[in-house]
Amino acid sequence: MYSLNGIGISTAAEDAYLALVEGGPMAPTELASTLRVTSHAISTAVGELTDLGLVEPDGAQLVARPPRSALDAVAESRTKELAALRDGIEELSRFWRDHHAEGATYIEIARTQAARSALVRRLYDEATEQLRCLTIGYTGRSAEPNMMAPGCWEALTRGVKASVVYGAHVLRDKPAREAVQTSVDLGERARVFPDVPLNMGICDDRFALVCPPTSDWGRRHHILVQRSDLLEALIGVFESFWQFAVPLPAAVETADDFGRASTDETRQLLTYLSGGLTDESIARELGVSERTVARRITRLQQMLGARTRFQLGVQASRRGWL
Template identity: 35%
Template structure:
């Protein structure tokens, strides 16, 4: 139901119309939104099932509808995100136990190879990128221990692969914004074309090449350093691919301006009102400014936050401490 706050979706159009025009019938909503009345009724029943709208009159044909306050909707969506992340982390933990147990019990799992040599771990990272044909998906988590030279070498390789048509999709921990070496590298790669999103606390370090190889990097259990697990096509590979895609949908797009951007008090007010579901007109009236000014500032804030919807902007702004 995240798209209920997206003005471009059918749910978003119906909900926003109810925010502006309380106690409307399905027929009136159809006229206001330009949607077919049957489609509006279907959307209303979906939203009612999710406690986003309520009916205020008897009977489906003559019923009037009312929007649940946007602040409540945003809080409910954020709670849902938290529960999904918790479930994903729990699933990831169980998967790790499963393949560790499989190694102990059988001594061999055909789709899995353990690499403990540090030099080979680094070589695998380069080889993974050099051999990618279509895309590379990765989740990057701290600690960020690479040197400036390491990141410069990685940048050169990534630019070369992106120029060859390889798509990079990366999920970063929110703490990357605070790292003096990792964040500038991240910003430069986004400017070069990398698709980047952030999560507060991604559950694992992962890289997936096309649809044929995944590499999970973990802290070694019995010594300093890390080990890499190479996973080839298998049920485990599919599970890791699904974990990435689920986290990608939850993550928030980030622009190259990132956390370094500062905002003034008025922009903070605009963001707060946006997060509460206020329209551009309502924000303009509240702040005593022209609607064009609000539209211009909203557009600039969305760009600065790397967000495509107001909901994403609210989440990203809250993560960066702007609200």
């Protein structure tokens, strides 16, 4: 069906215009009866359409006019308004640079909670193709079961491809794992790396949001990086982490049977190991002794020819065991 909302026409006015186009000239009372709305609603809608030149009175009736000429004039007016807005942005940007000479023009810093929250929401709302993120992981301050960043669910459900590298913290905290699993179930590609240094999100190839870690919670800030050589460098940083990170599985599955340990336990062991958890932490999660964990890891290393535990995670991933 047609929609005129995108050019600023209300739903009521849109319904009135389409009814007049389809049904021909009508008196306001007849139009109100056709649409099953009040006379006041029709009066408001007709006033809106008349101002735009889409409807004109013809005696006691209302007549729809062809949209091209009327809306071309609207488009021309909007184009001029947009040009004026862009000019205003440039003027304000120059004024800002004059008083902040030390700052790069492609960088903005958000220091207030409202500004930080708006940037995070913008990251997800404006994504049309892909999101690439590094995240240290959910902290105890904010971790809640199945918690997702505002706008993340909407981005994933509208088909945005999300690729996220999580720090090992995400595997040490049950609410955090549940939040990640929710995202994975919606199509997110998730990987884990032992030491992710900061939180960063890249919206398509248009801008990045960098959130440096800080010990002073009250003085934290977010950095918005627009198109620039720095943005290209940040994309390269993400790709490097993505290459070396180990995938988190989308479901409980494994390709081989590793003996007495169940396939589910083996998958969990490899996942925890690739995230940098200690033997003690892994043993606690699996409900076995540290000695049992060390023995299973040694056996897996021998099977895959891995000299280090991180290599074991990489090799297992390449074989499809993660």
